[in-house]
Amino acid sequence: MLPTASPVPQGRTLPLADWYRANARDLPWRRAAFHEQFGAWGVLVSEFMLQQTQVSRVIPRLDAWLERWPTPTAMAAATPAEVVQQWANLGYPRRALWLHRAAVEVVERHGGVVPRDVEALLALSGIGDYTARAVSVFAYGDRHPVVDTNTRRVLARAVEGRSHPASPSRRDLLLMESLLPSSDAESAVFNAAAMELGATVCTARSPQCEICPLLGECAWVADGRPDTGDARRRQAAFEGSDRQARGAVLRVLRGAGEDGVALETVLPDWPDPVQRDRAIDSLIADGLAEAAEGSLSLPR
Ligand code: SF4
Numbered sequence: 001m002l003p004t005a006s007p008v009p010q011g012r013t014l015p016l017a018d019w020y021r022a023n024a025r026d027l028p029w030r031r032a033a034f035h036e037q038f039g040a041w042g043v044l045v046s047e048f049m050l051q052q053t054q055v056s057r058v059i060p061r062l063d064a065w066l067e068r069w070p071t072p073t074a075m076a077a078a079t080p081a082e083v084v085q086q087w088a089n090l091g092y093p094r095r096a097l098w099l100h101r102a103a104v105e106v107v108e109r110h111g112g113v114v115p116r117d118v119e120a121l122l123a124l125s126g127i128g129d130y131t132a133r134a135v136s137v138f139a140y141g142d143r144h145p146v147v148d149t150n151t152r153r154v155l156a157r158a159v160e161g162r163s164h165p166a167s168p169s170r171r172d173l174l175l176m177e178s179l180l181p182s183s184d185a186e187s188a189v190f191n192a193a194a195m196e197l198g199a200t201v202c203t204a205r206s207p208q209c210e211i212c213p214l215l216g217e218c219a220w221v222a223d224g225r226p227d228t229g230d231a232r233r234r235q236a237a238f239e240g241s242d243r244q245a246r247g248a249v250l251r252v253l254r255g256a257g258e259d260g261v262a263l264e265t266v267l268p269d270w271p272d273p274v275q276r277d278r279a280i281d282s283l284i285a286d287g288l289a290e291a292a293e294g295s296l297s298l299p300r
Helices: 017-023 032-050 055-068 072-076 080-087 094-110 118-122 129-140 149-159 170-179 184-200 242-255 273-285
Strands: 290-292 295-297
Touching: 017 184, 032 055, 032 094, 032 129, 055 080, 072 094, 080 094, 080 242, 118 129, 129 184, 149 170, 149 184, 170 184, 242 273, 242 295, 273 290
Parallel strands: none
Antiparallel strands: 290 295
C-alpha cells in the first residue's frame, strides 16, 4: 500500500474496462497460453524488453528469448556474453545484463521462482516501480497501480486537464491508485486498459478523442484542449549519437568469436574516432564489453 497523504483527486472512476475488452490488441504476453507456459518469468522478460523498445520489435525477440531460456534458472546458467548476443538490436543493451543478474538473484534468493511481492521485486537488478508492479499485477493478479508513460499521459489529460504529463513522480502512483477498482481482477484490467488507451488512442501527438471511451469525462477536452505548457521530453536524435556508436561496436563484437577482435579493427572508419573510443570505454564500464591484451570482446 502506498502512503495516503496526497492532494490527488479522489472518488473518480474512468470507464475503461469494456473498451479494453473490446479493443485491446492481441499481444503474446496477454494470452493465457503464454502465462501457462512461462508464468511470471515470461511477464518479467516481456516488461524488460518493452522498456524503451516498440512492441513490434519486442515480439520476435521475446519468442526467441523464452525458447532459449524458458525459466530464470535456465537463464542464470547463461554467460553475460550469451545474453548480450541474444539481446541483438533491441537497444539499451544494459537491460540484457540486468535481466541476467535478476535471473541469478531469483535463483539465489527465491529458489528460481519470480517473487510476487513488490518489495522483493524492487530488490532485483534492473527493476523499478513500473516493472515491479507490472509483474505483481499481470503475473499474479495483485492490486497495485501500474503507471507507464502512456498511463501518465491519459491521467494528465483525462483527470488533470493537462496536455502532457509533468515529470514522473510518486504522485503518479497515488493518482492511479485512487482510480483503481476495488477488486484485484478489475484493477488489473484497469491498469492494462489505461496503458492501452495511451498507446493506441490518447497518443502524444494525435489523440483520437472522437473514438475515446473517456471523451465525455476528459478534463482536458472539457477545457478546450489547452496547451498547458508542460515540459515535453523528446528523445535525443539517434543518428550521430553515442548510442549509435555503442550499437555499432556491439554489432562488431556480436559478429566476432569468443576471443573478440583486435581493438584497432573496431570501426576503423567511424566518422568520429573520439566518439568511437568513448563508446568502447562506456561499454567496458557498463560491463557490456571486455578489453584484454589488445582485443575487445563481449563479456566472458
Ligand atoms: S478524450 Fe482525448 S485527450 Fe481525453 S483521454 Fe481520450 S484521447 Fe485522451
